[in-house]
Amino acid sequence: MDAAAIRDELPDCEVTVVEPPGGTPVDPRGAAEAAVADPNGPRLRDRVGPDDDVAIVVTDVTRATPDDVLLDVLFDELRDGGVDREQVSIVLGLGLHRPMTDAEIADALGDHADLAANHDAEATVTVGTVDGCPVELNPTVADADTVVSTGMVEPHQYAGFSGGAKTVVIGAGGEPLIRYTHGPEMLAREGVRLGRVEGNPFRETVDRAGDVADLDFCCNVTHGSSGVLGASAGDHRAVVRDLAATAREALSVPATEKYDAVVAVVPSPKDANLYQATRAATYVVLGDRNPLREARRTSNATGERTDPGAGGRVVLPAALPEGAGEGTGERRFYRRLAEATDAESLSREMRTGYEPGAQRAFVVARVLRDHDVVVAGSESPDVVEDCLMTATDSVGEAVDPGSDVLVVPDALNTLLVGEE
Numbered sequence: 001m002d003a004a005a006i007r008d009e010l011p012d013c014e015v016t017v018v019e020p021p022g023g024t025p026v027d028p029r030g031a032a033e034a035a036v037a038d039p040n041g042p043r044l045r046d047r048v049g050p051d052d053d054v055a056i057v058v059t060d061v062t063r064a065t066p067d068d069v070l071l072d073v074l075f076d077e078l079r080d081g082g083v084d085r086e087q088v089s090i091v092l093g094l095g096l097h098r099p100m101t102d103a104e105i106a107d108a109l110g111d112h113a114d115l116a117a118n119h120d121a122e123a124t125v126t127v128g129t130v131d132g133c134p135v136e137l138n139p140t141v142a143d144a145d146t147v148v149s150t151g152m153v154e155p156h157q158y159a160g161f162s163g164g165a166k167t168v169v170i171g172a173g174g175e176p177l178i179r180y181t182h183g184p185e186m187l188a189r190e191g192v193r194l195g196r197v198e199g200n201p202f203r204e205t206v207d208r209a210g211d212v213a214d215l216d217f218c219c220n221v222t223h224g225s226s227g228v229l230g231a232s233a234g235d236h237r238a239v240v241r242d243l244a245a246t247a248r249e250a251l252s253v254p255a256t257e258k259y260d261a262v263v264a265v266v267p268s269p270k271d272a273n274l275y276q277a278t279r280a281a282t283y284v285v286l287g288d289r290n291p292l293r294e295a296r297r298t299s300n301a302t303g304e305r306t307d308p309g310a311g312g313r314v315v316l317p318a319a320l321p322e323g324a325g326e327g328t329g330e331r332r333f334y335r336r337l338a339e340a341t342d343a344e345s346l347s348r349e350m351r352t353g354y355e356p357g358a359q360r361a362f363v364v365a366r367v368l369r370d371h372d373v374v375v376a377g378s379e380s381p382d383v384v385e386d387c388l389m390t391a392t393d394s395v396g397e398a399v400d401p402g403s404d405v406l407v408v409p410d411a412l413n414t415l416l417v418g419e420e
Helices: 003-009 028-037 067-080 102-115 139-143 175-181 201-212 236-251 274-285 328-338 343-350 359-368 381-386
Strands: 014-017 054-058 088-092 116-118 125-130 133-137 146-152 215-224 227-234 252-254 261-264 296-300 303-307 313-317 373-376 390-392 404-408 415-417
Touching (some): 003 014, 028 215, 054 139, 088 139, 133 139, 133 175, 215 236, 236 252, 261 274, 274 328, 381 390
Parallel strands (some): 014 404, 088 116, 261 313
Antiparallel strands (some): 215 227
């Protein structure tokens, strides 16, 4: 849904549309070829031997990564290093998301689809520890002589930016590290927030786990609304630093005013289910600068509580053809919200711990304590209502007449920041 259509639905409101600079799009193949030819550290062809078995971990359907293009470039480099195609296995880094279908794999990986297999987080082997937490990997990855990954460095609620080692140790990892990194203790630590890499304990833990996993080489890209903005390759920490800087410059926009509502548009493929779509709400409210009018807090005999209706609301135009989502994490997210009576008690209960995947319910509850979240135009209104949120047929129905409204046309690729 574009900004013009949203304006049309809000004729009685004062509407402000905010868009980041966006950066200059690049050709993904040319950028990846240049990055692989001049990586951070040695070239991939110099890191492999002709007898090596190679595992490449790629992103899943929840990421808009041009994996087919990146694989073309990586296979060319591996061939130059003496590695034949038959020595390479591809693992789809699902984490706790649902398996990809054959059609989705073919669409994502093109000519390389026949080498790919979905990761199963319940069938892993332990390769070491981080902070006493087991680092588990897909057996194909654990047994490989050389481990390579693709990735999308984009804003991430906990890691600051995704990509790097996260594709391997979370995407092709087991539940222990997911539980540890996504648990309430980690998410409450200083520095764990959207858009921050340096001094972020979540990011640092994932990076150390990447070392334990012997991740040899990354090829990642970053993107904005206009397309791919850059590529970087080589050592995983440097790759994330490179592309996070590119993304931050392209995606940051000052947010200095307060609004009655924010219409946060969810780009594909994140609009497929509620688990992914709610990222837009948490990115808006729990980022560097919350642009919504604050909720009124009152007290009763049991302590402080919030009246969400007294604060600004987030409106998410999202189709949700998959409902809440079909993976293990998505089902746990839905169950936690659907079984809750209110956001405040759910947030309090989940501070004591929760199963991996349910962390999205935890951060959504943090938003719902202060703000209403409305999902407009979805195919799954019952699922939305089950999860302590409101479903409407249109954006116009979700916003009160006379409201001051901020429209963010691509909420997952926009960083709302304070003035420097």
